[in-house]
Every structure is written in structure tokens, then in C-alpha cells.
Amino acid sequence: MPLIVIDDLSDPRLVDYAHLTDVALKKARGTEHGLYIAESALVLERALRSGHVPRSVLALGNTADEALAVLGAYAADVPVFVGPGEMLADLTGYILHRGLIAAMNRPELPEADALLAGARRIVILENVSDPTNVGAIFRSAGAIGADAILVTPRCSDPFYRRAIRVSMGTALQVPWTRVGDWTETRALLTRHGFHVAALALTRDAVSLRDFDGTRHERLALLLGAEGEGLTSEALAASDTVVQIPMKHGIDSLNVAAASAVAMWALSG
Structure with missing residues (x-):
């Protein structure tokens, strides 16, 4: 899974994180059922354990290794975008207190x-x-x-x-x-x-x-x-x-x- 250092917030690969509300994520283009945000390595691990599929991860530099370890444990080969806290806060609109967030594909709800x-x-x-x-x-x-x-x-x-x-x-x-x-x-x-x-x-x-x-x-x-x-x-x-x-x-x-x-x- 590639580790990508962010140098441009207008990078189209970051669109899932660009000040999107929960409602906007639910209607995200290019997805079958929308997206949700998993916040922290613990929540990401629980999402993967439940069979949910990530699109990418956004992480502070000091949590990138943790993100890679969690993804690797579930063979989830998705990009991990890394940047300093201030830059990621500018991108998302909030501080990443737990070090990382992941854009996850919403699963289809059961009958x-x-x-x-x-x-x-x-x-x-x-x-x-x-x-x-x-x-x-x-x-x-x-x-x-x-x-x-x-x-x-x-x-x-x-x-x-x-x-x-x-x-x-x-x-x-x-x-x-x-x-x-x-x-x-x-x-x-x-x-x-x-x-x-x-x-x-x-x-x-x-x-x-x-x-x-x-x-x-x-x-x-x-x-x-x-x-x-x-x-x-x-x-x-x-x-x-x-x-x-x-x-x-x-x-x-x-x-x-x-x-x-x-x-x-x-x-x-």
C-alpha cells in the first residue's frame, strides 16, 4: 500500500476528505452506497474486521506506521496520505485528534x-x-x-x-x-x-x-x-x-x- 506525502491540497485524490459533511459523504460520487469516515486506528481495525472496505487513509506522520500495520493485517491495499496536522486540518475542517481517518465504503444495509x-x-x-x-x-x-x-x-x-x-x-x-x-x-x-x-x-x-x-x-x-x-x-x-x-x-x-x-x- 503506497505512502503518499501530501504537497497539494487540491489533489483530486483527497476529495473524500475535503470539508465533506456526513450527508455529502453519504452521496459521494463513484460509490455504490456512499462513504463514511472511520476515525482512529482502533475504529479502522474494527471496520476492517467487520468486512468494510476502505478507499484510502489520511494520517499524521507519527501515525502512518500504525495505519500501515492495521491495513496490512487485513490485506487492504489502499493509499495512505500523510501530512502535518495543520495541513490536514485545513483539508478536513477539523483537527485529527486521533491521528488518522479513513474514507470507508458504506456497506449495503441488510434486509x-x-x-x-x-x-x-x-x-x-x-x-x-x-x-x-x-x-x-x-x-x-x-x-x-x-x-x-x-x-x-x-x-x-x-x-x-x-x-x-x-x-x-x-x-x-x-x-x-x-x-x-x-x-x-x-x-x-x-x-x-x-x-x-x-x-x-x-x-x-x-x-x-x-x-x-x-x-x-x-x-x-x-x-x-x-x-x-x-x-x-x-x-x-x-x-x-x-x-x-x-x-x-x-x-x-x-x-x-x-x-x-x-x-x-x-x-x-
Whole structure:
């Protein structure tokens, strides 16, 4: 894999890194499904381990050897562009705090039926718009052992740079896909035998202490957006509403924190 020292920021080979937003990367020309950015050697390694394909790597001089080692371990023969920090910040629009980034080809998302075929514990994210929360939820899902994640159309993209960074690359490892409206999604979940437990503050909510997730061979934890919570359509599609028992007059947690508590409680 060639090591290329950058001497001209207008080099067309650097276009993947030139101040592109997540939305622009998703629509990148010359790709089948767009691009995403993997930030750090750890995230790059996790992306490669998951079978994702890089286009190139952009690295500071002191991390070039690390980039070459990671790529070499997976026989990924792509160019590694190297330059000083100030130059790379001018190119990308941000400082490379973790030493390197990689332009990765987005994989094709799996069909929902195929994704759920062998799953026992899944998470559904409805309209979670903050990529930081999405990334944190994916990290918890990876650590606790969720088999898959479904995201609704208005949910932030798990392959956005911030979501991947916060997830420490687990957004590239935990299988996920997008689903449609609730009529379609409820039919999908019923078809695969999932009991849907929605995390929400409603009058009929059951404490997680009293809800026995082990009674259900297949269980889906449904989480809503920060502030707004779950829509009425989502609640109507649920089988049980659960809540985390709390003290000191506190009635809610950040959705990322709440997801970790609920996933652990329902992990079975």
C-alpha cells in the first residue's frame, strides 16, 4: 500500500476528505452506497474486521506506521496520505485528534427479515436524532450483547462520524438496518415472534424490576427521542411499556444512559 506525502491540497485524490459533511459523504460520487469516515486506528481495525472496505487513509506522520500495520493485517491495499496536522486540518475542517481517518465504503444495509432471523434481543431506535446518543447506544448494545438494532427513518445515521466515534467503532460491528412506518415494522416484529417492550413514562408502565424478560424468547427494547419520547404510534405497536425505577424525584435519564440500564436488565 503506497505512502503518499501530501504537497497539494487540491489533489483530486483527497476529495473524500475535503470539508465533506456526513450527508455529502453519504452521496459521494463513484460509490455504490456512499462513504463514511472511520476515525482512529482502533475504529479502522474494527471496520476492517467487520468486512468494510476502505478507499484510502489520511494520517499524521507519527501515525502512518500504525495505519500501515492495521491495513496490512487485513490485506487492504489502499493509499495512505500523510501530512502535518495543520495541513490536514485545513483539508478536513477539523483537527485529527486521533491521528488518522479513513474514507470507508458504506456497506449495503441488510434486509430486516434477514437481520432478525437469528436474533433474540434487539433494540429499536425511534427518531433518536442526536448522533452522540446513537453512538452511545450502539456501544452499550455491543457491550451487553444486543443481536441487532433497527432504526426508524428520522433516526440519526449510525454511520455518521460522531456516532461512530462515540461508539468506539461498535456501530460498525452491531448489525443494523432501517425500517419503515409502524404498521410495517409491527408486522415485521410479529412475523419474527418479538415481544416489544417500550421504555416510556406512562401510567400503565411496568417497573423493570417486575418485568421478566426471560419469559420472552425474543425481545425488542424500544427507545424514543430525547425530550419527545416515543410517538403514540410506537406505543400502540408495543406489547408492554416499562420504566426504570428512580429515586430523589428524578423521573428520567438521558436516552443513552437509560438504554444501557434497560438493555442490561432485559439481556436475559
